[in-house]
Amino acid sequence: MSPHQHAKVLVVEDSETQALALRGRLEAEGYTVQTVTSAEAALERLNGPLPDLVVADFHLPGMDGRELSRQLRLNRRTRTLPLLMLTSAREQDLERQGLESGADAYVSKSADMDVMLARLRALLRRGRTAASEGGSDTDFRPARIMVVHDSPTQRLKLGAALAQAGYEVREVANAEVALAAANDQIDCIVMPASGAALDGLDLCRRLDRRRERMALPFQIVLIGPGASDPHALAAAFDAGADDVTASTDEDEVLRMRVRALVRRRLLAEETRRSEEADARAAAADELARANAELEAANQQLRQAQAQLVQSAKMASLGELVAGIAHEINNPLAFILGHQNTVERLTGQLAGGDLAEADRAALSKATDRLGAMRMGLQRIQSLVLNLRKFSRLDEADSQNLDVPDAIETVLALLA
Incomplete structure (x- = not known):
């Protein structure tokens, strides 16, 4: 099936016989066809979804094909919509008038139907490149x-x-x-x-x-x-x-003068709409950029906030550890001092003259004191590591013993 088939065609023809004949032939070729009987009805129809091509009789009641062509070219939605003009007249001047008003091609109704279809396919190959399917602000309105x-x-x-x-x-x-x-x-x-x-x-x-x-x-x-x-x-x-x-x-002179003035008015209105649309698009782009920048700034702020919270937590933990180490260190020093005294006195007693039972009990007490010393030293080492973690002894500048720092970390983990 050819690419042009399934294309949508709007036929503007006041003759019911001609419209039915044209519709039948186009539908037989695979086109989707809608018909209206006047240019005014065509403009109303074009306020909705656009067809791919318009076929219009030059001689229409009321607004003729030439004026329809001008209206199509004045509107941004239909400015590039292909228009094929049909006429039964033989005057050569009508073709010039139709083309000058904005029609894309001109075919006499007396021409062979295959010729008309060939022109139609050629127009569809050109396509329409800039027509938009939406936007009530660009709908047709009569002047x-x-x-x-x-x-x-x-x-x-x-x-x-x-x-x-x-x-x-x-x-x-x-x-x-x-x-x-x-x-x-x-x-x-x-x-x-x-x-x-x-x-x-x-x-x-x-x-x-x-x-x-x-x-x-x-x-x-x-x-x-x-x-x-x-x-x-x-x-x-x-x-x-x-x-x-x-x-x-004559009336045509009046219509010509009015048409020229209205055309300038409608073009100015279309220009204003286009400028407003461009301004809205630019504002939307600017807003999108601002939102992206704001989101990036918020992300940085959240990261900084998380870092501050973590720093505050670590600072609080350091203060807590320092307090605990201080509270443990004071009684620990007291216990270690007394443990050394007791261990020294038991050593003196072991050198004296004691009964066998007393000597055995003293030996057991000496062993227990040694075990106590080892436990207290481990507590002392843990307190020292806690003090290092809380950096209570940190000066403005100091040398770092890396192996010792690793040992401290391992001790804390253990």
Whole structure:
């Protein structure tokens, strides 16, 4: 089975017959296929897990394939998502428009199906290298346009023209409502330079002051003055308009002007998101490094604490041993002194004239005194070793008798 099989394909086609035929052929080739009938539905679907490739009809109701392509390229998640454009038209200019808007390939519906499949496989081989599967902060959202006009007919006409481009349109009838609704959720405001009950230039100035004061991101498009009236055109820009279109221009011109402004707005928003994501990643890395350094410092602190506790234990043990050695040494010296006296006196008695029984008892006592001397000397040696261990006799500097130190250790162990 080929590597491209099992790839996920999203088909955007408003013709149910064409969609079923295309889906059947693609599924027969091993692809997993989802179909939607409009570009708006496609963008909504792309807020979830991304497919591996999008196949879209150029001629779609509402937002056409060209605008869909632009929307895909404006978003970081779908910027590298392969897009294959289909059309039944024969105009050569449509291919140029589709490719310039961001499509990766262009195939006529009248072309052989094998040709279309070959183009599709080629796009899948290129793959998409930077699309992310998660992150609600990068989901698609339609640009939000506010149309301000005192004429219900004109409001409806402008709103329909902009909604056709896939925008979310809010229609407002007067200046005060427009000022209250102009917030950071609005991407662009479209209004006439003048109307029967609306002073567009004055509203433009007030909106410009509001966005300057509150750092709001919306753009302003004025409809009215054209290139034939340079003074009025200059006045419109001086009032704060970001772009101006003549009232005689076609709807496509208005959509083009709005599209250019919204594109800059969305790109700036995407850049901000990217910078914030980079900042969060950098902060996370810095926090991880700080945590690692803190953990290393804590480990060193624990080791130092353990060493201090061990040192304190040894110091306490040394003091205890010194006290015990001192307490033993005092009575030991007393006993040894008396033992020597008794042993000397028994020796004097042994040289005198004694009965046989007394001599035998004295000999036994002399032997016991010798055994006592040996025991007391062992105790004396142990006390000496304890004093050495507690370092009571240690000076600032001294020579060490290594064999003697080893003998002390062995004696303590024994």
